[in-house]
Amino acid sequence: MLAVMGAPDGSGAVQGRRVVITGLGVVSSCGIGVGAFWEGLHHLPPPGRSRPVEGLDVSALFGPKEVRRADRFVQMATAAAEQAVQDAGGPDVVAEGPDRAGAHVGTGVGGLDTICEQDRVLIERGAGRVSPFLVPMIMCNRAAAEVSMRYGLRGPCETTVTACAAGTQSIANAARLIATGRCDLMLAGSSEAPLSDLGVAGFANMTALSRSGTSMPFDTARDGFVIGEGAGMLVLEERERALARGARIYAEIAGAASTADAHHITAPAPDGGGAARCMELALADARLSPSDVAHINTHGTSTPPGDAAEAEAIRKVFGPSGPPVTSVKGVLGHTLAAAGSIEAVAVALTIANRSIPPTMGTTEVDPAFELDVVIGEARPWEPGPVVSNSFGFGGHNGSLVIVPA
């Protein structure tokens, strides 16, 4: 398998190449920008079926003509990318050596809002009135293309489309390009704008959404997820390059892995076997043991079967007294493909702030899980290796191992 650090015995790794995080950007329902986001992770939003992002202003990023031709998932990705680029030192830093710099931006459904709007145009006004910009607006690779063009990144520009695992797997895929020597810098993340009536109806009718409008991951009373939207973006950089320019290093991507359940299109394998193998492979990739892990940022969506399967997987890998876990989805709801990259941003901030944000919304952890879920308030924490999980419809499992720099 392809890995950040090569095979478990070290073969396949390019010696000396390590991947660090030097820029963060986030657009979320609890805050736009890392400061507001971190603060927002500690406050419970009011109940509701969805958690939209409010107050996103992209007028500084898109002209009046361009903004009409940028779907919401592209606008959010671009806003998050701009934050990450500025955080890393600005466009000149990112575009230095442009042939060895790339973009990898995942999504689940791409330009769904635009599909809905243009389908209405087709039905009401005819085929001749469908926008000539439809295709470049809806295509899932548009966000990656947008940031590649914007910052002049001429290396690989790609998109991972693996439903709710796409964010985590995008970061993994980008990190591998650096670890294996193809690139020195990647703009990596994901974006999702699924809150059109069509998108919400689809998830509601498959009974995935919470009827109570409450996201309460791992709670005894959990009844489904609250649907969210947003984007997370990270600047990943080869460590020596980052050190040479005196960059602020948030953390290191030390390992990553993907597996598949090969079980059912929407239901997780109930024994959590695919998820467990994924965490084990990611840890082997990072040359770490389960006992080295100090915290798990879970997928934890608040669905009855999903949380049970992940808890089972964690117990398989870490035993009954594993590290403290949290789910930021108590605040954000489930932002689908955006989740993995938003959570990677949360992990970088967890390390920087030496504090684990609580799983808001959860009051009584299901005792059968035997999990140390951080609830109530943030827990002061000595930074150590963190596993971040994402699992997607289709049976896609992705895990990252993020360690303090």
Added chain:
Amino acid sequence: MGGQMGPEESFDLFKQCAVEVLQVEPSKIVPEARFADDLDADSLDLVELVMALEEKFGIDVAEAELEGVQTVGQAYELVASKL
């Protein structure tokens, strides 16, 4: 609708469409303005503009008729010829 319209009125309507689709200052929509150089409009912008014009004037413009259209004046003449 176009049949009763005077040239000035129809150019004003044309201008409205162009301003809305291309998001440029109305003063830039003059006959000699070139779409690519002066209005930052590429071929897909032109397609979108023509769609808006077709709807506004109740006309049909075939794709082939757009070949060689580079200026506001040429585009307006194409529209005016159908009114």
